[in-house]
Amino acid sequence: MIMVLDLFTIVAVSLGLVLFLAGVVGLLRLPDPLSRLHALTKADNLGLGLVILGLLAQVDWPFGALKLIALWVLVVVSGSVAGQLLASTQHDLLDTAPARVPDQSADRSQSQR
Amino acid sequence: MNAAIDLGLFADLVIAVSVAGLALWLVLTRERFRAVVGFMVYGLFVALAWMRLGAPDVALTEAAIGGGLVGLLLLGASARVPPEPAATTRRWPLHLTAALLSAVVAAGLAAAVLALPEPAPSLAGTVADALPATKVDNPVTAVLMAFRAVDTLFETVVLVLALIAFWSLVPDRAWRERPAWLPSPRPAPALVLLARLLPPLGVLVAVHLFWIGTSQPGGKFQAGALLAALWALTMIAGLTRPPAADRRLPRLLAVIGPAVFFAIGLAGIWLAGDFLAYPTGLEKPLILVIEAVLMISVAVALGLILAGLPPAAAALSTQDHQGGAGAPREPRS
Numbered sequence: 001m002i003m004v005l006d007l008f009t010i011v012a013v014s015l016g017l018v019l020f021l022a023g024v025v026g027l028l029r030l031p032d033p034l035s036r037l038h039a040l041t042k043a044d045n046l047g048l049g050l051v052i053l054g055l056l057a058q059v060d061w062p063f064g065a066l067k068l069i070a071l072w073v074l075v076v077v078s079g080s081v082a083g084q085l086l087a088s089t090q091h092d093l094l095d096t097a098p099a100r101v102p103d104q105s106a107d108r109s110q111s112q113r
Numbered sequence: 114m115n116a117a118i119d120l121g122l123f124a125d126l127v128i129a130v131s132v133a134g135l136a137l138w139l140v141l142t143r144e145r146f147r148a149v150v151g152f153m154v155y156g157l158f159v160a161l162a163w164m165r166l167g168a169p170d171v172a173l174t175e176a177a178i179g180g181g182l183v184g185l186l187l188l189g190a191s192a193r194v195p196p197e198p199a200a201t202t203r204r205w206p207l208h209l210t211a212a213l214l215s216a217v218v219a220a221g222l223a224a225a226v227l228a229l230p231e232p233a234p235s236l237a238g239t240v241a242d243a244l245p246a247t248k249v250d251n252p253v254t255a256v257l258m259a260f261r262a263v264d265t266l267f268e269t270v271v272l273v274l275a276l277i278a279f280w281s282l283v284p285d286r287a288w289r290e291r292p293a294w295l296p297s298p299r300p301a302p303a304l305v306l307l308a309r310l311l312p313p314l315g316v317l318v319a320v321h322l323f324w325i326g327t328s329q330p331g332g333k334f335q336a337g338a339l340l341a342a343l344w345a346l347t348m349i350a351g352l353t354r355p356p357a358a359d360r361r362l363p364r365l366l367a368v369i370g371p372a373v374f375f376a377i378g379l380a381g382i383w384l385a386g387d388f389l390a391y392p393t394g395l396e397k398p399l400i401l402v403i404e405a406v407l408m409i410s411v412a413v414a415l416g417l418i419l420a421g422l423p424p425a426a427a428a429l430s431t432q433d434h435q436g437g438a439g440a441p442r443e444p445r446s
Contacts (some may be wrong), residue, residue, distance in 0.1 A: 077310060084303040 005057040012054030033090045037083055044079040048072055091098035125165055139347045145191040152187060156180025169330035170253040173322075177338035182415055185345065187423060189294055248397040250328035257332070262389040266378060269371045269407055276414045280358050287423040288365045292355040294421025295348040299303055308350035315343040316347055323408050327397065333370075333404045337411025344416040357419035370410025374403050 023043020030036045052072045056065050135155045153276040156179040164346030240252050240260065247255040257265045267404045297304070300335035319336040356363045377399055378389040385392045391399050 076312070078307065081303045081307040085301055088301055088303075 009054040009057045016050030016052075016062075019035050019043050019050065025046060026089045034087060037090075041079060044086045045076050048075055067113055070109065119196060121165075128158060128162050128165060132162060134403050146188075149187045149191050153180050153184035159250035166229035170335075172334065173335045174332060174338075177335050177342075179344060182338055182419065185342075185419060189419075193294075200440065210320070230351075235260075244260060244398070247391075249400060251330065251332075253328060253330070254332055254400070254404075258403065259391065259396070262374075262378070266371065266374050266389070269410065271376065272411060272414045273368055273371060276417055282357055283422055289357050289359050291357045292420040292422055293424040294416075295345060295355060295419065296351050297349050300350045305350045305352065308347045312343045312347060314337060319343075319408070319412075323404060326404060327401065332412050333408040334411055337408045338415060341407070341415035341419060344412065345419045348416075348420060357423070358417075363417060366413040367410055370403075370407035373406045377403060385412050415433075 004065020020043045023040050026043075027036050030039055049072055052068050055068055059065055059068060132155065135151060135158060137149055139155060141153045142151065160176035160180060161170045163169070163175055237252075240256060243260070244250075244255055245253055246261045249255045249258070261391060300308075319339040322339065323333055323336040324331075346354065348355050375401040377391075381390040381392070382388055384390075436441070
């Protein structure tokens, strides 16, 4: 049983770390701010979710697990708000500089998750 | 076992190299905004270093105050100081002198650390022996609130002095106006939602941090910093309005902590025989009372400093810097 739990933790945390890595690669390599934001928020939500899912198997059930889940919910909420704020700031910037408007409607719908 | 030690060493190495590298980058970077963001990340890494050194109390304080609140203050300040004049040519002697002095200080510190006898002198044993007398389980809280209470008392007074010094920047004619640095001109709906969702949870976490401070890492400073950050968030989102400097209640709350601490300390002269001595049997309740009022004072003082200055003051100081020429910059007001 312990071994199964450990295996579950290793698999889930590793998957989460792969998502974080993908998010960082996206942050560094993608061409425009909205796509970078898109890559980063995925890593935050899903990557951290998987890491926490993996760690749930290692903590004592009622309170340790609830703390971890609360942590994830807090990061998801603040991450979405921060993403929203960054995206709308970027949107305003694009609005005031109409010369370099790429395809912003498509970018925005992607970044909204 | 061996692998675990190596992993720990690897983590220490990564943190140490990151802290040193970030510090160097912070000093060398030309752009003010980048430097401030870098400073916040630097605070986070320093907090991790304190965790690795087994000092979670210091780590919490560093993350909350060093990384968070000071970063926010620097961010506000960096948006308001007028842009630097074009780089003058004769700056390098100054930079070289600063670098040399810093290197001397660093070398001196390193020499002092390396010259420590083995085992290093420590008061930890004495603290552990005397801990039961304070009825507090967290040795850090015991040191701060009992063995070294006079230091803590004056630290909290320093915070009030900082607020007074900050308010001394408000010109007389703006004295009755509300600070205007934080409120966003048109707060985004998502931000308003966050400012409504977080405070109830945040207050709960702050009270938890304060309450477990007697037995586990946590305490008034961390809790107060958290409350101040929540207050700042609601001020940014426009849910609460920052009070003007002439309001009685915020002023009272900002000094109530040090005042109660001082009063209990003075009462100790008669009740327990010495300044800041606690009467036997009342140690823990008194420490809790002091921590509670100090938490409120820390939160209010930090929040009032974060709230900034009234708009007239900002306009005035900008005009002063630019010799009265040019329109006052009002980025957020």
